Amino acid sequence: MKYKVVLPVAGLGTRLLPATKEQPKEMLPIFAPDGRGGTCLKPLLQLVFEQLYSYGFREFVFVVGRGKRAVEDHFTPDAQFVEELERRGKTEHSRMVSEFYRMLSDSVLTWVNQPSPLGFGHAVLLTRHVVGNNPLVVQAGDTYIHSDGNRHISRVIEVFESTGADAVILLKxxxxxxxxxxxxxxxxxxxxxxxxxxxxxxxRPRSDLAIMPLYAFRDSIFRALEEVKPDKKGEIQLTDGIQKCIDWGGKVYGVELDAGYVMDIGNPMSYWEALQTSYRLASENKQ
Incomplete structure (x- = not known):
């Protein structure tokens, strides 16, 4: 199947203010291996992109909002910057940036604007004309999930394709x-x-199975989201779209994350935990 990956990154990041007043939260750094046995810092969104690229995806749709220009700038190759690094003798930095740019040049990136933060489901819905009738993978831009060999991604895709499901969700x-x-x-x-x-x-939760923000959908999710009414905050939630699919008789499955780490940077404490976890994994060269 030919998938399109949707990366919603239009949230305001209010729980991380004032750090996120000008810098998108998805661009906050966590630790990663540098490819030479050491560690470095990368924006979390870059790590998400590189992980999905390494799995084999090549078409990416970024949903951005006001104040997210830094995201598009970062994901636009800059040959002059690489030349300047080389001129200054920063060969290791030049190598890492060049490898990232190689991935970008080998991918198709589309930018969709969400002028107002009207919810995760609304962000996904805005991509319907870009995605068309292709299956799509959705991953939140502020959460990095680690598993050996990207097993969590392959499990979601395997269940999605083998069952013919309308949606498959990663659970923990x-x-x-x-x-x-x-x-x-x-x-x-x-x-x-x-x-x-x-x-x-x-x-009052009905179970202890929580949704981790990695999903695979058929285009039926767009029809469902079009029918969803905004919640009390005026937002369209992706979970409501998934419930609509279920109500219509669609097949929806979950895959439990049996081993791995979820690094969510949505608030100060979870960001601190993400820094600690990513440093440990990067030091062990496991990311």
Whole structure:
């Protein structure tokens, strides 16, 4: 299948203010291997892109909003910058930047504007004319998920293609599901759950299976999101679109993340934890 990857990065990042007043939260750095046995810092969004590129995806749709110009600038190759690094003798830095630019040049990047932050589901819906009837992979731009050999991605894609599902979602069991989207369903073996219902940040969760922000969808998700009404904050939630697919009789499955790390930089404490986890993984050369 030919997938298009949707990366919503239009959120305001208010929980990380004032650091994110001018700098998009997705561009905040975490640690990564430098390719020579050491560590370096990379914007989290760059790591997300590189991981999806290494899996084999080549078409990316970035959903950006006001104040996100830094994202487009970073993802635009700059030959003069590389030349300046080489002139100054910064050969290792030049090598890392050049490798990133090689990936960009080998990919098709499309930019979609979300003028107002009207929700994760709204961001996905805005890409419908770019994605067309292709299957799509959606990953939040502020969360990096690590597993050996990118197993979490391959599992999601394998279940998506083998079942003919309308949607497949990455899941993880958590101690407090109230801050996540939560699913209810029945296990069908092999760490796969047939999902019967989803709910965004419930006060009384029906399970401990939380949604991690990696999804595979068919284009039916766009029709579902078009039918979703805004929530109390005026936002269109992706979970509501998924529930609409279920209500229509669509097949929706979840894949449990059995081993791996989820680095979410949505708030100061989770960002601090992401820095610690990424440093440990980078030092072990496991990212």
């Amino acid at each position: 069991r958590v101690a407090d599901p109230r801050i996540y989207g939560v699913v209810e369903g029945r296990s069908i073996g092999g760490g796969v759950v047939e999902i019967e219902g989803v709910e965004e940040k419930p006060e």
